[in-house]
Amino acid sequence: MNVFRLTGDLSHLAAIIILLLKIWKTRSCAGISGKSQILFAVVFTSRYLDLLTSFISLYNTSMKVIYIGCAYATLYFVYMKFKATYDGNHDTFRVEFLLVPVGGLSFLVNHDFSPLEILWTFSIYLESVAILPQLFMISKTGEAETITTHYLFFLGLYRALYLFNWIWRFYFEGFFDMIAIVAGLVQTILYCDFFYLYITKVLKGKKLSLPA
Amino acid sequence: KADEPNHDEL
Numbered sequence: 712m713n714v715f716r717l718t719g720d721l722s723h724l725a726a727i728i729i730l731l732l733k734i735w736k737t738r739s740c741a742g743i744s745g746k747s748q749i750l751f752a753v754v755f756t757s758r759y760l761d762l763l764t765s766f767i768s769l770y771n772t773s774m775k776v777i778y779i780g781c782a783y784a785t786l787y788f789v790y791m792k793f794k795a796t797y798d799g800n801h802d803t804f805r806v807e808f809l810l811v812p813v814g815g816l817s818f819l820v821n822h823d824f825s826p827l828e829i830l831w832t833f834s835i836y837l838e839s840v841a842i843l844p845q846l847f848m849i850s851k852t853g854e855a856e857t858i859t860t861h862y863l864f865f866l867g868l869y870r871a872l873y874l875f876n877w878i879w880r881f882y883f884e885g886f887f888d889m890i891a892i893v894a895g896l897v898q899t900i901l902y903c904d905f906f907y908l909y910i911t912k913v914l915k916g917k918k919l920s921l922p923a
Numbered sequence: 924k925a926d927e928p929n930h931d932e933l
Contacts, residue, residue: 716932720933723933758930761930767931771931771933774933775933778933831930873932876932888930891932
């Protein structure tokens with residue numbers, strides 16, 4: 712555990728909580744892509760099956776349980792409790808274009824050809840692109856609520872901090888996991904355009920809106 | 924191929 716890893720995890724947690732609170736306080740999930748939220752629930756579920764097979768630490772177990780719990784709570788909000796506010800008309804990204812290639816790739820490029828390991832690999836690849844329906848939705852509507860941009864910022868920051876964590880671990884522990892690193896790079900790059908808008912607009916007090 | 928996949932990260 713190093714400072715980048717810990718702040719990365721906390722940033723991830725902050726993102727998830729911000730989203731849940733935003734929906735709860737405003738009683739609305741407007742502007743949120745339910746499809747991205749489904750993908751994140753799939754990511755956590757397929758990655759954390761090792762909760763049943765191995766124990767790493769109390770920290771590790773509790774964070775996994777919290778992430779999974781929050782992911783399903785978010786889904787419950789979007790598709791049940793606040794379903795009337797869900798903007799499905801703008802949430803039109805075709806997730807099969809992500810699921811099929813990612814599923815295929817996880818069978819082809821993995822550390823070990825075993826069910827749990829393939830599911831872990833699948834979750835790493837899927838996470839790297841799971842935000843695309845949300846970004847697509849924002850590009851379609853041309854705007855995002857400020858609180859939604861805070862959510863996206865912390866979600867993007869988390870993987871960027873993990874990149875520093877991996878550099879750290881490579882130098883000080885000789886550890887590296889090529890699958891996680893490459894997927895983490897892809898994931899972070901997908902946020903770059905958003906980071907730019909966040910810094911140049913949202914942090915200066917303006918609403919995030921895209922030119923028509 | 925890695926010796927033993929060890930996923931201690933989240």
